[in-house]
Structure formats: C-alpha cells, structure tokens
Amino acid sequence: MADRPAEHLKLYIPGPVEVHPDVLDAQARWMYGHRMPECADLVERVEPKLQAVFQTERPVLISASSGTGLWEGASRNCVRSRVLHCVNGAFSERWAEVSALNGKQVEVLSAEPGRAIKADAVAAALAGGSFDALAIVHNETSAGVLNPLAEIARGVRALPGGDEIVILVDAVSGVSGVDILPDAWDLDVVLTSSQKAFALPPGLSFCSVSERAVARAKTVPDRGYYFDFLTLLASLEKHQTPATPAISLLWALDVQLDRILAEGLSNRFARHMRMRDRTIEWARDRDFTLRAEPGYESPTVSCIDNTYGWDIGALNRFLRTRNMILGNGYGTLKNITWRIGHMGELDVPDIDELLGALDDYLAQDGARAGA
Ligand SMILES: Cc1ncc(COP(=O)(O)O)c(C=O)c1O
Structure with a gap:
C-alpha cells in the first residue's frame, strides 16, 4: 500500500470501482x-x-x-x-x-x-x-x-x-x-x-x-x-x-x-469467480452467512449477513485507516448485511488484502460480539 497515494481509497464497494491509471489518463x-x-x-x-x-x-x-x-x-x-x-x-x-x-x-x-x-x-x-x-x-x-x-x-x-x-x-x-x-x-x-x-x-x-x-x-x-x-x-x-x-x-x-x-472474456469471468469463491470461503470459515441462496451467489458482489451486529460505519472507519472501503447493505438490507464488491480491476490478492484487514477487525476486543 506504500505505493498508493493517500487520496486513493481502494474501493471494495459494488460500484464505482477501481479504475486502471491508463484508463483514468485516457x-x-x-x-x-x-x-x-x-x-x-x-x-x-x-x-x-x-x-x-x-x-x-x-x-x-x-x-x-x-x-x-x-x-x-x-x-x-x-x-x-x-x-x-x-x-x-x-x-x-x-x-x-x-x-x-x-x-x-x-x-x-x-x-x-x-x-x-x-x-x-x-x-x-x-x-x-x-x-x-x-x-x-x-x-x-x-x-x-x-x-x-x-x-x-x-x-x-x-x-x-x-x-x-x-x-x-x-x-x-x-x-x-x-x-x-x-x-x-x-x-x-x-x-x-x-x-x-x-x-x-x-x-x-x-x-x-x-x-x-x-x-x-x-x-x-x-x-x-x-x-x-x-x-x-x-x-x-x-x-x-x-x-x-x-x-x-x-x-x-x-x-x-x-x-x-486482451485479458480475454473467459479469463475475466474466471477471475471474478475466483474472487467470489475466496470471499465465500473466508466468510463461511468465520461463521458468516451469505444472503444469496446457495448456488446463486453473484460472481461480482457478495452480500454478507451482519452476523456480529457490526456498526458498518465504524467498520469502514477502521478500513479507511488502511485506505480501503467496502459497501453497507442496500435498501431493506442496509446495516443487516454488508457487501464486498469484487469486480473490475481487482484480483484475489486484492481480496486477500481486504479479508486480512477484516480478520484484524475481527480480532479486536468485542468484534465478535458486535462492537
Ligand atoms: C443491478 C443494478 N441496476 C441498476 C443500477 C443503477 O445503475 P446506475 O447507478 O448506473 O444508474 C445499479 C446500481 O448500483 C445496479 O446495481
């Protein structure tokens, strides 16, 4: 992250998403x-x-x-x-x-x-x-x-x-x-x-x-x-x-x-599936449930039940100290779910970076009890 300028908040929200610098420059x-x-x-x-x-x-x-x-x-x-x-x-x-x-x-x-x-x-x-x-x-x-x-x-x-x-x-x-x-x-x-x-x-x-x-x-x-x-x-x-x-x-x-x-569509689809699978595996290992019916989980965004009753604003304030942000739930699912957008420019190491930060959040006192 050292090479990331301070004003660049890495987006794990389900859009807008990370844009490649060449595309921004164009x-x-x-x-x-x-x-x-x-x-x-x-x-x-x-x-x-x-x-x-x-x-x-x-x-x-x-x-x-x-x-x-x-x-x-x-x-x-x-x-x-x-x-x-x-x-x-x-x-x-x-x-x-x-x-x-x-x-x-x-x-x-x-x-x-x-x-x-x-x-x-x-x-x-x-x-x-x-x-x-x-x-x-x-x-x-x-x-x-x-x-x-x-x-x-x-x-x-x-x-x-x-x-x-x-x-x-x-x-x-x-x-x-x-x-x-x-x-x-x-x-x-x-x-x-x-x-x-x-x-x-x-x-x-x-x-x-x-x-x-x-x-x-x-x-x-x-x-x-x-x-x-x-x-x-x-x-x-x-x-x-x-x-x-x-x-x-x-x-x-x-x-x-x-x-x-140049990436190729099938490679691109497979990359999105890998990010999805990594997210789901992480969530299940930590006793989170997904909102999606099993077998119909989205390849581009995971909607995770707010199992520990987190204040999503506080979670994002924590993530911001690491230049990252994820999505709250939306509509009737606001606060009772939160979302990870895994689409566009991201790949599994980026997802691991977020999941690592979430593990640190989980390790804090009270995080499993809804702090
Ligand atoms: C499935 C879906 N449809 C429509 C919209 C609205 O699109 P836009 O914000 O580009 O108008 C969104 C925005 O998140 C969306 O996720």
Whole structure:
C-alpha cells in the first residue's frame, strides 16, 4: 500500500470501482467536437469492441447517462403496454417503479432479496397474463444474487406466444464480469453501466438491442427523446450519438475495451469467480452467512449477513485507516448485511488484502460480539 497515494481509497464497494491509471489518463486527452471526424472515428473504433465484450452481433447503443437512464429507455421503447418485472432486491424493485412512472402497466413477480427468481415461476406468471415484455435484473447487486437467466429466457421462449415477449435485462453489475450471451440466449435488451465490472468511471451506459427490440420500438409511439432507441441507432450507424456524447469517457472506454479483450472474456469471468469463491470461503470459515441462496451467489458482489451486529460505519472507519472501503447493505438490507464488491480491476490478492484487514477487525476486543 506504500505505493498508493493517500487520496486513493481502494474501493471494495459494488460500484464505482477501481479504475486502471491508463484508463483514468485516457480521459485527459484534448477535446474534439462531436461532429468532427475524430469523434466518429472513436465511436467507429469502440463499437465492434463493445459488441465483442457484450458477446453480440447486434448493435450496442452508447448513452451518456448511468444505467438508470437505459432502464427508462428499455421500458419506454420496448414495453407496449404490460410488463412483468421480476423483483428480488432493491434495484429490480426500482426498475419496476421506473416502468410504472413511464406509464406502463406493471405486474411484479417477487422473491425475497437473496432468493433467486426461478424459470418455472417466471413462465407461470407470464402464462397468467397478456404481457408483452419481461424485465429482469441478472445480477441483483443489493443482495448479491445471480438469477438463472439462460434458463428463464428458454422458459419464456417455450411459452405459446413466447416469441413475442421482449426480454429486457439489467446486467449493470454483470457485463464483462459474468458470462451473459444476448444472442445465444435470445435476450432483447441487455443494459449495463460503465462503473461496475467494466471498471470505467461512472457516466456511460450501454445496451445491446435485438431485432425484436427494434421492431417493438417501431410500434411504440411514445418513446421519449433522449433514450429513443431508434434515433440512437440511426446515429450509431453514422458513428455518432444524437446528442453530445461524454467524449472523455469514450476515450477511457476505448482503452478499457482493449484491456478487457486482451485479458480475454473467459479469463475475466474466471477471475471474478475466483474472487467470489475466496470471499465465500473466508466468510463461511468465520461463521458468516451469505444472503444469496446457495448456488446463486453473484460472481461480482457478495452480500454478507451482519452476523456480529457490526456498526458498518465504524467498520469502514477502521478500513479507511488502511485506505480501503467496502459497501453497507442496500435498501431493506442496509446495516443487516454488508457487501464486498469484487469486480473490475481487482484480483484475489486484492481480496486477500481486504479479508486480512477484516480478520484484524475481527480480532479486536468485542468484534465478535458486535462492537
Ligand atoms: C443491478 C443494478 N441496476 C441498476 C443500477 C443503477 O445503475 P446506475 O447507478 O448506473 O444508474 C445499479 C446500481 O448500483 C445496479 O446495481
């Protein structure tokens, strides 16, 4: 840690995350106008790399917003009237609220935070109503649970009329850290934010759009303006964005995509699994339980029950003395759980560094009794 400048707090929160210095530096390039050829060259260069990281042949839209903007975009463009939202945590709950606020009829299929949403439950819920869309969070960051998306999507397509249902996926804390195959799994919109497993600064979000999603958008008149998928798509074909893009972040994206592809996606997924497994092993050895249903633990974030009744603020004050910080629980899980983000630039030695500090915290007088 001696080589780490004092103002650098190492982030073990589930986003924003650690960003590589080369990626941070890439943002400091001279500015161009967004209708200048230099900017079009940049968009043209990043798009195929984005498609490679998304594992899709379809276009990947680029938005100067965080992922929440693309929630609104996905609901607004792709829900004709009635959508089933799968809710098993704070983020999936909020997305359902966003759809309702955009005038869509929302039904909720819920599971306790930490429990996974199961394919048979989704199929049963869809069969019971005339839904034209399904919305699901692949990796529920608030509870550290990964929903079995491939199986769920297969179940949807097997339903009578299942081919008409547009599947909208929040993969905000997944893409590039968790394997997700938009084309092979027949997912229509897969959206993510830059500040999670992508390991970029916040401010960009991306989504793949299937032919079905585009066809649906063409039938929905009230798509709004900033997140209209059809205008975003038309601009992308000219290597542009309809409004001024976050140019500095695009430079960072260009560098980070090269880094991700140089590592290789399968290596990257395996690294996230190693960090997850190390965290789980550590937690279980110390009698902590995980909030996630066994078998559905997230590769990018672990949500750990606050077994010893810690004051998470005090825990983080301790960690700050070592230039580290982790995440409190979120939403209804605040204070009763805490979270370790293990995504992006981190690797097992980084996780060991945090877990070592947590062991020191545990060794303090009273820490096992909730000091
Ligand atoms: C699963 C999930 N969805 C959506 C969001 C919101 O994304 P953003 O903060 O990029 O708008 C988050 C943020 O943590 C998230 O974890």
